[in-house]
Amino acid sequence: MDHFLQNLLNALQWGSFYALIALGYTLVYGVLLLINFAHGDIFMVGAYIGFFVATFLIGSYSYHIPFGLPNEVLFVITVLVTMVLTAGVGVTLERVAYRPLRRRGAGRLYLVITALMAGLILEHGNLALLGASRRSFPELIPKVVYQWGGVVVTNVKLLVIVTTVIVFLLLEAVVRKTKLGMAMRAISYDRFAVPLMGIPVDTVIVFTFVLGSSMAALAGVLFAAAYPVLEPYMGALIGWKAFIAAVVGGIGEIRGAFVGGFLLGFVEIFVAAFFPSTLRDLIAFFVLLIFLSFKPTGIFGVARSTKI
Amino acid sequence: MRPSVGFVLYALAAIVVLTLTQWNGINAYVQIVIMFIGINIILSSSLNLINGYMGEFSCGHAGFMAVGAYIASILNVWLFASDQVFGPPLFPPSSALFLFPVTLLIGGIGAALAGLLVAVPSFRTRGDYLAIITLAVNYIVKSSIENIQAIGGARGFMGMRKVVKSMTEAIDLPWVMIWIFVSVGITVWLIRRFVNSTYGKGMVAIRDDEIAAEIMGVNTRRIKMIAFMLSSGLAGVAGGLFAHILGYINPGSFTILKSTEVMVMVYLGGMASLSGSVMSAVVFTLLLELLRPLQVLKWVVVPLMLIVLMLFRPEGIMGNRELSDVFPKLRRWFQAKEPTS
Numbered sequence: 001m002d003h004f005l006q007n008l009l010n011a012l013q014w015g016s017f018y019a020l021i022a023l024g025y026t027l028v029y030g031v032l033l034l035i036n037f038a039h040g041d042i043f044m045v046g047a048y049i050g051f052f053v054a055t056f057l058i059g060s061y062s063y064h065i066p067f068g069l070p071n072e073v074l075f076v077i078t079v080l081v082t083m084v085l086t087a088g089v090g091v092t093l094e095r096v097a098y099r100p101l102r103r104r105g106a107g108r109l110y111l112v113i114t115a116l117m118a119g120l121i122l123e124h125g126n127l128a129l130l131g132a133s134r135r136s137f138p139e140l141i142p143k144v145v146y147q148w149g150g151v152v153v154t155n156v157k158l159l160v161i162v163t164t165v166i167v168f169l170l171l172e173a174v175v176r177k178t179k180l181g182m183a184m185r186a187i188s189y190d191r192f193a194v195p196l197m198g199i200p201v202d203t204v205i206v207f208t209f210v211l212g213s214s215m216a217a218l219a220g221v222l223f224a225a226a227y228p229v230l231e232p233y234m235g236a237l238i239g240w241k242a243f244i245a246a247v248v249g250g251i252g253e254i255r256g257a258f259v260g261g262f263l264l265g266f267v268e269i270f271v272a273a274f275f276p277s278t279l280r281d282l283i284a285f286f287v288l289l290i291f292l293s294f295k296p297t298g299i300f301g302v303a304r305s306t307k308i
Numbered sequence: 309m310r311p312s313v314g315f316v317l318y319a320l321a322a323i324v325v326l327t328l329t330q331w332n333g334i335n336a337y338v339q340i341v342i343m344f345i346g347i348n349i350i351l352s353s354s355l356n357l358i359n360g361y362m363g364e365f366s367c368g369h370a371g372f373m374a375v376g377a378y379i380a381s382i383l384n385v386w387l388f389a390s391d392q393v394f395g396p397p398l399f400p401p402s403s404a405l406f407l408f409p410v411t412l413l414i415g416g417i418g419a420a421l422a423g424l425l426v427a428v429p430s431f432r433t434r435g436d437y438l439a440i441i442t443l444a445v446n447y448i449v450k451s452s453i454e455n456i457q458a459i460g461g462a463r464g465f466m467g468m469r470k471v472v473k474s475m476t477e478a479i480d481l482p483w484v485m486i487w488i489f490v491s492v493g494i495t496v497w498l499i500r501r502f503v504n505s506t507y508g509k510g511m512v513a514i515r516d517d518e519i520a521a522e523i524m525g526v527n528t529r530r531i532k533m534i535a536f537m538l539s540s541g542l543a544g545v546a547g548g549l550f551a552h553i554l555g556y557i558n559p560g561s562f563t564i565l566k567s568t569e570v571m572v573m574v575y576l577g578g579m580a581s582l583s584g585s586v587m588s589a590v591v592f593t594l595l596l597e598l599l600r601p602l603q604v605l606k607w608v609v610v611p612l613m614l615i616v617l618m619l620f621r622p623e624g625i626m627g628n629r630e631l632s633d634v635f636p637k638l639r640r641w642f643q644a645k646e647p648t649s
Contacts, residue, residue, distance in 0.1 A: 035436055095614055106622035109365060113575045117611035124607035240443065240564065247440045282451040285387055285444040289429065292352050292441055296433040 002150030007273045008266075013157045013226065015265020016164035020219035021242035022249070022257035023171060024212030030188045030252040031208045032102075034111045036117035038093060040239010042213050045089055045122055046220030047137075047187070047230050048130070050082040054138050069169045079221050083214035091206055091256025094119055115148035118190040119239070126232040160222045167215065170186060174211070175254055190254065244288055248302025259299055264288075313379035315493075322372065322489040323345055331481045339485065341597050344551050346488040347546045348589035350495045352573035353582055354542035359571070360579035361503060362535050363515030365439040368446030369543050369570045372419040374448055374562035376544020377551040380415030381468045382459060384408065384552075389470040393458065398569035401474035408475065409487065412548045419544020420537040422449065431529050431568060434518065446567055453559045464558025468551055484552050491549060495542050502538065511535055512580070578624030588624070 017290025021043050057074050097114050133185075144155040175181035184203045186194050195201050223238075224230060245264040264284065266288040271283040292298075325342060328334050349368060386394040386416040388404040399407065431440050454462045502508050503623045508524040510531040513521035522528050551557045569592075577588030579641075595613075599606040617624075626634070 016393075029436075035439070073516040100619050101622060106618070106623060107581075108619055109359075110575065110622045112365070113613055116571070117614050117618075120568070121608050121615075124604055125609075128604040128608060145503050151552065226568070236564070240447075244440055244444070245595075247437060251436060275430075278451070278455050281447055282455060285447045285451070288442060289448070292433055292437060293429045295439055296429075298437070 003273075005149075007153045007269055009151065009153060009157060009161075011266040011269035012161050012262065013265075014269055015262035016160045016259060017219050017223050017238065017261075018242045018245045018264050019164050019258050019261025020167065020215050020222070021239065022246035022261045023168070023254065024215045025243050025246040026249070026251055027171075027184075027208050027212045027215075028256060029246070030254075031184050031205060032111075033097065033188070034106060035115065035243065035251075036110060036120060036212070036244070037115040037239070040235040040237075040242065041122035042086060042093075042235070042243055043118040043216040043220045043223075043239060044089055044126070044230075044232065044235030045244075046082055046086040046213075046217030047224045047234065048135075048220075049085045049217065050078055050135050050221035050224055051088075053081045053085070054140060056079045058138055058140070059252045071142065072160055072190030075225075078140065078286075079218060082221050083217045086217030086220070087210040089211045090209045090216075091142070094209045094248055099205075119236075123232050123236065124146065128275065132232070135230045137224035137230060139228065141225060156222075156226050160226060163218070163222060165257075167218065168254070170279075171211070171252055173214075180207060182202065195252035241284075244285075248288060248291060248298055253298075253300040256300040263299075296304065315497075317395040318493055322493075326482060326485060326489070329485055330480075339482070340553065343485055343595065345590050346485075346492045346595045347550050347553070348570075348573060349492050349586050349595050350546040352568045352577060353495060353499050353585040354539045354546070354591045355570050356577070356580065356582065356585045357499060357502070357539045358510075358533055358576045359574050360581065361508065361513045361515065361583075362532070362611055364434065365436070366426065366442040366539075367439055367564070367571055368426070368442035368444075369565050370562040370564070371442075371446035371449035372422055372540035372543040373547035373550065373566070374453060374557075374559065375422045375547065375556070376415035376419040376541075377547030377557050377562070378415075378453060378459065378465065379418040379544070380411050380466060380548030381557060383411040383414060385465075385467040385555050387411070388474060391467050391470075401471070402478035404475050405478050408471070409481070409490075412487065412491075415548040416541040416545040419547065420541030421453055421458065423536045423540030424533070424617040426540070427533045430532050430536065443564070446562075446564060450466075450559045450562055459560070464556055464560075464561055466547075466556040467628055468557075469555035472552055472555065484549065488549050488553075491545055495545075496582065496586065498538075498542075507531055507534060516578075522536055550586075562596035575615065576617065578627035578629070580625070580628050581626040581630055584624060584626030584629075587626070587631075591625075599623075605631050 021039065024039050025036060025044070028034055028039070054074070057078060097118050099115060101111055141156060141159070146155070148154045149194060175184060183199045184207075186197070186199060187201060187204055191201070218270075223234075241264060242261065245260040246257045247260070248263060249258070249260025251257075252271070267284050267287050268280050272280045275283065325334075331338055349372065355366065355369045358364050384404065385391050387398050387407065388401045390396045422445070425448070426438075426442050429441045431608070433441060435480055454498065459465050473485055503511075510521065510526045510528075512528050513524070514528055514531060518528060547562075550561075573588045574585060574593045576592055577584030577586070595610065602609060
């Protein structure tokens with residue numbers, strides 16, 4: 001039982017990262033119908049920016065800030081600054097690569113290819129710029145281990161899970177309750193009629209990228225806090241998997257990304273718990289394949305009716 | 309059917325290159341680049357069948373390549389070479405000469421069967437969801453290979469060089485290159501015929517509107533199945549050849565990055581354009597080789613060039629057109645039959 005609960009907690013933490021990244025995928029997809037394959041790499045960029053912000057704040061790479069702030073405050077500042085900076089990266093990407101293409105009325109798949117290329121640029125640009133050496137994220141939150149019965153919980157783990165749930169609720173509220181969310185849903189419903197209603201499409205799209213990228217940045221910093229090793233390729237696999245999570249949940253649905261992320265986390269952790277861990281990817285992807293064969297549009301996805 | 313001028317030209321070019329290779333007219337590096345160009349032509353034109361003509365977004369082509377590569381190399385090493393794992397050869401090593409195309413074909417058939425993993429879900433799933441399935445199949449293939457320790461697992465598999473060596477010992481010719489030329493010729497011919505056949509028209513109908521196609525009496529399931537199997541089977545053949553060029557394969561060569569590379573070639577060449585795929589395979593391979601001195605920066609420069617290309621010419625070099633559409637005079641060269649109208 002303890003073993004089960006322990007794995008459940010691990011799965012919740014692991015699923016949180018997937019869920020946070022999948023939220024970004026699903027937001028952009030929901031509005032633009034674009035699979036932003038660069039999103040996994042934005043997560044990586046977020047983690048790196050977080051690393052530089054954190055090391056700057058604790059003074060490893062610069063003069064020491066005269067007033068010593070407690071580490072928890074530093075962590076919060078790191079998260080916020082990283083979210084802002086990474087949102088900048090996401091918006092730049094949209095501005096430079098996607099928007100001109102969209103203006104030209106290019107097909108959806110060309111945007112996808114552009115996104116793939118942008119991801120490659122981020123990955124290898126980082127590799128070329130900073131080198132292949134791994135970096136370790138400074139430990140801003142001293143690890144506290146709680147022991148409940150046989151279950152071991154760290155404060156970072158709880159932080160990750162709680163943050164993900166809060167972020168999900170916030171996003172859900174933004175999309176369901178605010179005018180901006182309504183505009184986002186309207187654009188996804190009919191991109192050509194919406195400008196006629198006086199909705200500034202570009203602003204809404206930029207805001208979508210801001211939201212998605214800052215989610216990825218948050219995931220990046222939390223990931224770095226939990227697994228403090230950074231490398232340029234860390235975003236690739238987790239990005240693809242988060243995309244899978246978004247699809248399993250039904251892409252374009254915020255609830256779907258949340259549930260799908262946790263589902264994938266559960267599958268992976270429990271496979272690793274009961275089978276050799278090398279089989280983790282294999283079984284996770286088989287589950288996905290079988291699931292999609294039976295429910296082709298994901299958990300919350302609705303098949304779009306096609307006109308003839 | 310009289311051979312078309314295109315075929316004769318291709319055969320002549322192949323013979324010239326092979327002769328040069330035989331008499332050391334070109335160095336080993338250039339030979340390898342030529343062989344990779346051939347393989348990339350097979351890969352990009354076969355993926356264009358799915359992505360371009362059928363309009364599905366498949367992003368796991370490297371998985372099928374891996375299946376073909378592993379099946380062909382295991383069979384070859386098992387049958388024709390003494391190996392630590394498989395023991396002494398079952399057939400005399402010189403018989404590899406005749407049986408190499410057979411093993412290559414078996415690799416292709418294996419890959420085509422793996423293509424069913426994508427084809428069957430594609431009956432109900434389409435669009436982005438199908439993209440995920442192709443991606444998942446790529447991962448499944450890769451991590452299955454990693455988990456089979458008998459064929460080296462993540463360490464990779466080698467021994468194909470001995471097979472190639474025994475072929476050249478039997479008759480001294482650059483055999484791998486010969487088979488690459490033959491496969492490229494057959495692939496391009498096959499895809500051309502396929503695209504212009506009833507099935508090809510059916511594929512285009514599926515791309516334009518699947519439901520309408522179904523209503524008009526196109527057997528969409530059958531066409532999807534055949535198209536996916538043909539595409540992945542050709543990728544398998546390419547994988548088998550790839551394995552015999554390098555003499556060593558490991559699951560790490562068949563990742564999403566490889567699939568992305570093939571996809572880039574398809575989009576660079578243009579959707580639904582066979583000649584575009586061939587041209588972009590040549591251009592892209594040469595580009596990658598020319599930029600090799602840049603090392604890591606190569607993978608920044610190449611995507612950047614592609615993004616710029618997308619901005620100025622989103623349809624690729626030849627989107628939806630063939631060379632014969634751009635230069636109508638070429639048409640009589642490449643068509644054996646006179647157009648009837």
